[in-house]
Amino acid sequence: MTHRVHPLATLAKPVFAVMLCAAGLQAQPKVIRMIPGGDLKIIDPIQNPSYITRNHGYMIYDTLFAVDSKGHYKPQMIDTFVPSKDKKTYTFTLRPGLKWHDGNPVVAADCVASIKRWWAKDVTGRFLAAETVSLEAKDAKTFVLTLKEPFGLVIEALGKPSSNVPFMMPERVAKTDPNQQITDTTGSGPFILKKDEWVPGSKVVYVKNTSYVPRKEPADGLAGGKVVKVDRVEWVYIPDQNTALAAFRNGEMDVFELPQADFISTLEKDPNVRLAKDTLGCQGWLRPNFLHPPFNNPKARQALLYMVNQDEYLAAAGFPEKYRLKNTAAYFMAGSPNATDAGGEAVKGGQNLAKARQLLKEAGYKGEKVVVLVPSDPPVQAAAAMVTVQNLKKIGMNVEAQAMDWSTLLGRRAKKDAPDKGGWSIFHTYSVGFDVMSPVVNSYIGMAGDAGPAGWPTDAKMEELRMAWAKEGNPAKRKALTDQIQRRAYELVPYVNFGQFYQPMAYRANLKGLINIGIPVMWNVEK
Amino acid sequence: MKYFIKRLVALIPVLAVVAVIVFLLLHLGSSDPAVLIAGDNASTADIEQIRRTLGLDRPLVEQFFSWLWRILHGDMGVSVFTGLPVTTMIAQRLEPTFWLTLSTMLFAVVFAVPMGIVAAWRAGTWIDRCIMALAVLAFSLPVFLIGYFLIFGFSIKWDLLPVQGFRSISEGFGPFLRHLILPTLSGGLIYMALIARMTRATMLEVLGEDYIRTARAKGVTNTRLLVRHALKNAAVPIVTTIGLGVALLLGGVIVTESVFAIPGIGRLTVDSVLRRDYPVIQGIVLLTSAVYVLINLAIDLLYTLFDPRIRY
Numbered sequence: 001m002t003h004r005v006h007p008l009a010t011l012a013k014p015v016f017a018v019m020l021c022a023a024g025l026q027a028q029p030k031v032i033r034m035i036p037g038g039d040l041k042i043i044d045p046i047q048n049p050s051y052i053t054r055n056h057g058y059m060i061y062d063t064l065f066a067v068d069s070k071g072h073y074k075p076q077m078i079d080t081f082v083p084s085k086d087k088k089t090y091t092f093t094l095r096p097g098l099k100w101h102d103g104n105p106v107v108a109a110d111c112v113a114s115i116k117r118w119w120a121k122d123v124t125g126r127f128l129a130a131e132t133v134s135l136e137a138k139d140a141k142t143f144v145l146t147l148k149e150p151f152g153l154v155i156e157a158l159g160k161p162s163s164n165v166p167f168m169m170p171e172r173v174a175k176t177d178p179n180q181q182i183t184d185t186t187g188s189g190p191f192i193l194k195k196d197e198w199v200p201g202s203k204v205v206y207v208k209n210t211s212y213v214p215r216k217e218p219a220d221g222l223a224g225g226k227v228v229k230v231d232r233v234e235w236v237y238i239p240d241q242n243t244a245l246a247a248f249r250n251g252e253m254d255v256f257e258l259p260q261a262d263f264i265s266t267l268e269k270d271p272n273v274r275l276a277k278d279t280l281g282c283q284g285w286l287r288p289n290f291l292h293p294p295f296n297n298p299k300a301r302q303a304l305l306y307m308v309n310q311d312e313y314l315a316a317a318g319f320p321e322k323y324r325l326k327n328t329a330a331y332f333m334a335g336s337p338n339a340t341d342a343g344g345e346a347v348k349g350g351q352n353l354a355k356a357r358q359l360l361k362e363a364g365y366k367g368e369k370v371v372v373l374v375p376s377d378p379p380v381q382a383a384a385a386m387v388t389v390q391n392l393k394k395i396g397m398n399v400e401a402q403a404m405d406w407s408t409l410l411g412r413r414a415k416k417d418a419p420d421k422g423g424w425s426i427f428h429t430y431s432v433g434f435d436v437m438s439p440v441v442n443s444y445i446g447m448a449g450d451a452g453p454a455g456w457p458t459d460a461k462m463e464e465l466r467m468a469w470a471k472e473g474n475p476a477k478r479k480a481l482t483d484q485i486q487r488r489a490y491e492l493v494p495y496v497n498f499g500q501f502y503q504p505m506a507y508r509a510n511l512k513g514l515i516n517i518g519i520p521v522m523w524n525v526e527k
Numbered sequence: 528m529k530y531f532i533k534r535l536v537a538l539i540p541v542l543a544v545v546a547v548i549v550f551l552l553l554h555l556g557s558s559d560p561a562v563l564i565a566g567d568n569a570s571t572a573d574i575e576q577i578r579r580t581l582g583l584d585r586p587l588v589e590q591f592f593s594w595l596w597r598i599l600h601g602d603m604g605v606s607v608f609t610g611l612p613v614t615t616m617i618a619q620r621l622e623p624t625f626w627l628t629l630s631t632m633l634f635a636v637v638f639a640v641p642m643g644i645v646a647a648w649r650a651g652t653w654i655d656r657c658i659m660a661l662a663v664l665a666f667s668l669p670v671f672l673i674g675y676f677l678i679f680g681f682s683i684k685w686d687l688l689p690v691q692g693f694r695s696i697s698e699g700f701g702p703f704l705r706h707l708i709l710p711t712l713s714g715g716l717i718y719m720a721l722i723a724r725m726t727r728a729t730m731l732e733v734l735g736e737d738y739i740r741t742a743r744a745k746g747v748t749n750t751r752l753l754v755r756h757a758l759k760n761a762a763v764p765i766v767t768t769i770g771l772g773v774a775l776l777l778g779g780v781i782v783t784e785s786v787f788a789i790p791g792i793g794r795l796t797v798d799s800v801l802r803r804d805y806p807v808i809q810g811i812v813l814l815t816s817a818v819y820v821l822i823n824l825a826i827d828l829l830y831t832l833f834d835p836r837i838r839y
Contacts, residue, residue: 039798041608041609041802042564042608042609043609043610047564047577048564048565048566049566049567049568049569050566121573123568163566163568177580179573179576179577179579179580180580181564181610183610199619199620199790200606200608200609200611200616200798201790201794201795201798202788202790202794203790236691236692236788237788238691238788239785239788239794240671240785240786240788242675243674243678243690243691243786243787243788244691244788246678246679246682246683246690246691247689247690247691247692247788249683250682250683250686250689250690252689252690252691252692405801406801407562407563407801407802407803410562410563411559411562411803414562414571414574416571429567431567443567443568444568448570450570450571450572451570451572452570453567453568453569453570
């Protein structure tokens, strides 16, 4: 039996094939795969200030205000805000259409609870809380902040871009004790966490929040419309940097958030790869322990300023020349609105070992053991610690380098014992520009003793100056205060800036619209 | 059966001793998870508050007994960091580790046993020397180095296989297999070398026995002689080596899993240790101890199959 095929059917066959193919293409979800800079272990960006948790926060939560690429603070969830004439009362109104991932509307009470949870944990938040009389919801869309006296940083605080970011959460979630981790991940941000697909230590999956109503303005920095142009974002944590590099260059991954510094040159040569270098960069911190000799003496700490050659530290960490700044005296990041060289002659002059030795002598250094904590894992901190050990020996100090993993180091640096009794003298860390760029957000410049981070510098005058800076609304007066704070910092040396560097984020050339703000936000990105 | 039950009961004191030792080792260490959770800018008070919330400020004995009580009720607790139940976190990691163990051992055994037999059969010849040189090489090369070579060749140079990751068998057999090949090769070579050397050594011993000479004199074929007469009698130490290999692999192939970014038990162990996630570490150690004991039991029971003289 023969079967005659109609000519139309013959024609239809390839047409159907194309249609099926097109349908298949349409059904194919657009997925961005990113190698994050760390493993997302904690999902509460208020309880935990780590950058990976902050980045997770930006995926699923929204903020009241946000900073744009020029450093200006713009309303994000806020529609309007009206300060009173005496600047003691701020009335905020939420923009329409805001919804939680569970479909419920975002109301003012949610924001009030979220701000209160945030300011219990955050440095800037604590300044704001200290000046607040009341924070109350007036109606579903409006809340009012009443201050004891004018506070110059209200909008900057509520739009704080980095840890801890005041992310908005539903009231039921925001009422959780700030020291206890939340378990409910309902947000109102542009993505939704797929908790059932989360494999800690391996993969975090986000899907597009189809109910999200972006602002009308184009995306600019963290501000503007958060328009999501993909269906799904997957963070695939690859602990081994060599494997991560291979997977990225092989096209298995689209974004490599924090490639090791010595991979930068290789990545620059790859035509399929682009590097995003944010404007502020990061600042390295050498932190002395104020509680024990020799660094309980300001002259010994000043010796550290002369001992450091910033370029040497950043080269040791592997950063190519164009990714590092030389002899930066700005405590608040070169390139930021608060950058100043006031009091920074020691750093501007470059390394001066003879001066460092002389200062140590003036400090009455008697050869006490100096314990430097050397981490084995984070490469920047590890390289910096080794350079410090070498330089301390050069200026005649009795140094003991103690190697340990980062977790042990964090535990060890919380100990207040003397260096020869299980304590420490120096450790290294670094912070991104957003967390350094003002006297208030820069927590390591704070000198509140026990109430501050490890190292425990104490100086009432510095704390007064920081509070005065926070309250000051006049830009010129604030600038004068910045200079004063920095001079005080160079006098007392709460930490030594071991260099400002740029940690680029690498992405595949087929991605368009990636926002270059130093935080891997995935709205506006097309693939 | 009596022996089996006796061995199972013996598992309890083993696990109890392991539990006490691990608990003390972790809690008497120099670091605690509260410091990590509190972060870089935390004050002493912040850290203390988090320690209180996690219950880490309670006396050690109290913490131990409350953990033990929960364990006895089948509750391994929740991760200090992720807030997820420890059982969920371990369950998420079992599939990759199971398949990696199976494929690695399968690869190792399929190649190693014939290699060992041939090497013993042709002892002293160039074949034996080649096989043993290969075994020494496979045994000496670090797993991570083999992994990087394989990635460079098969993924970057020839673009045949993915660099990293794991796909569940439920996502399709093709992707599952493609993601398993390189880690299997990388991790399996060392076991292949170990089993091949063990097989050769025991086979050499057996091949010198009188009954082998008798079998030869009776005209038994080489294959039959090697497999039925020699290998069966050489099986006990080989099975022991394979069994221990399985136990080691199930305990977590840390390097292979790290190089190929496979979310298995090994990676979970390392991550949990690095961040001092006590409940997860304790859960994994208990699980792997139980697996070790059970695999040893299985090996002991297997002996009776190969050697009827062994009775329990």
